[in-house]
Amino acid sequence: MAAAGYQARERLPFFHGHVFENSPVASKVNALSIPVRRVDAQKWCPVSGMHFKLYGNGSDDFRAFAHHRRGNLLLKTSRVLDREARSEYRLSVGVCCQTCASDSVVSEVASVKVDVLDTNDHAPTFRSADTVHITLDDTTALRSVVHRLEAVDADSGKNAELTYISVPQNGSFYVVPKTGEVLLVDSILGLPSQVRFTVFARDHGWPPLTSEGVVVTIAPQRWETRNGELARRSQRAGRSARALLDPGSLVHLNVSEDASIGSVITSLSPTRFQSAAYELIYPETQSSPVSVGRDSGDITISRRLDREAESTVELTVKIQDKRGV
Known part of the structure; x- marks a missing residue:
């Protein structure tokens, strides 16, 4: 008005x-x-x-x-x-x-x-270098995030939405397509060599554009306490040089509470015995969250873990020479 x-x-x-x-x-x-x-x-x-x-x-x-x-x-x-x-x-x-x-x-x-x-005129690019080297404890729990790759795209909308892919695929590590997280999905105990794969980022534009690859190399780290001579003897005997244990040794393991039932978190193998039997002494089997294979020495998760209820579990395993010594 x-x-x-x-x-x-x-x-x-x-x-x-x-x-x-x-x-x-x-x-x-x-x-x-x-x-x-x-x-x-x-x-x-x-x-x-x-x-x-x-x-x-x-x-x-x-x-x-x-x-x-x-x-x-x-x-x-x-x-x-x-x-x-x-x-x-x-x-x-x-x-x-x-x-x-x-x-x-x-x-x-x-x-x-x-x-x-926007038109899809920019290919994705990674923030990190073109090579990534990771040394990973071979007792790392399954489903652990061992690394994360992040790429960016200067476009907008779907042209900037990314999917991560790895080539070649392997059974030990999985790259989450939406996040670029690298997960450990299978035990690397006894793995004879390092794992190498290349990760790419691809946008959702048309035509889709793909980044340059990042080469990821993951080398398992052994935690055995044996000296070099014992290691060579074990290798000559056809046994893995990984995850071997001297009797009386104290082993610390970090396990994710999300680890699935049935996951093998480590394997015991004493250096003194060529053939051994294993028995869980403490805690009692019904109260223990893990089980120990009598013949294999594999420590396997037998029930769900809850860090808030029990943040540390102490185990005592008896190892006997099957030869009766």
């Missing part, structure tokens, strides 16, 4: 359109068509030779032209646009008389917003 002596300013018509980045010069701004009758240009500029002009920051990136058959005003690009440099424009449409000199602009007749839409 206009007050006495004042006239409320008429709200300018607003128009909204879009154009894809990297479109060639003279590409039309989509979904933007300004009917000349809406802006009532003759009211502002009755002089013959009237035409429209764009004003505002970035107005030189577009040009306005009239579509005489339809009676509409359209916009076209005057250069190739880059969404990463600028994602939107807010411009004004003015009416110019004849020469369109600065002092002949009568008034702005409409406001325009142009969005620059």
Whole structure:
């Protein structure tokens, strides 16, 4: 409602359109068509030779032209646009008389917003180096996150959504497609050599783009206390040099409370006996969260673990020489 002596300013018509980045010069701004009758240009500029002009920051990136058959005003690009440099424009449409000199602009007749839409023109890139070396305790609990890879994409929307893949796939480690986390999914006890695989990030754009690969090398670390000579003797005997235990040794293991029932968390193998039998002495079998294989020495999870209820479990295992010594 206009007050006495004042006239409320008429709200300018607003128009909204879009154009894809990297479109060639003279590409039309989509979904933007300004009917000349809406802006009532003759009211502002009755002089013959009237035409429209764009004003505002970035107005030189577009040009306005009239579509005489339809009676509409359209916009076209005057250069190739880059969404990463600028994602939107807010411009004004003015009416110019004849020469369109600065002092002949009568008034702005409409406001325009142009969005620059993303095209999939950037491949994902990893934040880390192109090689990752990890030394992992061979008693690490299953389902442990041993590393996390993170890639970024300068695009937006689905063009920036990423999926992580590993090549070649292996049975010991799994790369989570959505997060890039590297999980230990199978025991690496007795693994004869290091594990090597390459991780890539691929976006969801079209066509999809794939990053350069990151080579991940994971080397199991042995926790045996044997000296080198005993290790060589064990290898000559056909036994694994990993996870071997001297009688009386105290072994500390870190196990995730999420470890599944049936998971083997370590394997006992004394250096004094070529053939041994194993027996869990403490705690009693019914109260213990793990079991010990009589012939194998494998320590296996037998029930769900709860760190809040029991953060530490102490085991005593009796090892006997099967030869009766």
